[in-house]
Amino acid sequence: MDIETIIKQAEKKQNEIYKKSEKMEKIAVMGGTFDPIHHGHLVIAEQIRCEYNLDKVIFIPAGIPPHKTGLPVSDSKHRYAMALLATVTNPYFEVSKIEIEDASISYTIHTIKKLKQIYKDNTELFFITGADAICDIETWKDVDELLHICHFIAATRPGLESPFVDRKIKELQKKYKADIYQMDVPALAISSTDIRRRVTQNQSIKYLVPESVEYYIYKNGLYR
Ligand code: ATP
Numbered sequence: 001m002d003i004e005t006i007i008k009q010a011e012k013k014q015n016e017i018y019k020k021s022e023k024m025e026k027i028a029v030m031g032g033t034f035d036p037i038h039h040g041h042l043v044i045a046e047q048i049r050c051e052y053n054l055d056k057v058i059f060i061p062a063g064i065p066p067h068k069t070g071l072p073v074s075d076s077k078h079r080y081a082m083a084l085l086a087t088v089t090n091p092y093f094e095v096s097k098i099e100i101e102d103a104s105i106s107y108t109i110h111t112i113k114k115l116k117q118i119y120k121d122n123t124e125l126f127f128i129t130g131a132d133a134i135c136d137i138e139t140w141k142d143v144d145e146l147l148h149i150c151h152f153i154a155a156t157r158p159g160l161e162s163p164f165v166d167r168k169i170k171e172l173q174k175k176y177k178a179d180i181y182q183m184d185v186p187a188l189a190i191s192s193t194d195i196r197r198r199v200t201q202n203q204s205i206k207y208l209v210p211e212s213v214e215y216y217i218y219k220n221g222l223y224r
């Protein structure tokens, strides 16, 4: 089956889930560049979904990532397609085009506000990040407001010492009176940066990304 057909089928399935989602209460959002999406993203999202009893997790690839302006980022159509391919086998995962359809810089505060308009008031919104992202959050737009309009769940990430992350989270909780939960997930030292480097250097990326994503990367000549 060709990629276009796979994507069409994945989107069809996602639309069906979207229709069913009206009564859902706990929804988590996972934002990122996803260049490419990898098993680190997928494992933390699934672990958090189960632990927090979430109705679904929405992956939102950034259109123009605020922290990566000036850096080369793959076309959003590829990042979106890879996210769809990676998540299609999980009925609780969805991918949203909300940021890639917007021509402006993808600020999380704008996205969360839009989602709050889409979903009913009785929907509790959570935002999933890795430890690196939560430690960086004070550089995000309107951090004070952002930390109050949704809960944050920060997953451990190899490379960041947990005492440092614990301290940072406590500091944020105190300073902003924010709701930030911490979650230990099996340490997966996988990053998109490393995957891009491996492809460029002709090294294997097997088992770091889903097979469908690996195939898509080669088929479209990404990261060469
Ligand atoms: P890059 O190397 O290009 O920055 P990345 O692997 O960090 O890519 P992003 O798209 O930047 O992936 O990350 C999206 C979100 O996923 C961020 O909140 C990041 O902290 C989190 N994340 C990514 N990889 C992991 C991992 N292996 N463990 C825990 N969290 C992760």
Ligand code: MG
Pocket (backbone or CB within 6 Å): none
């Ligand atoms: Mg990153």
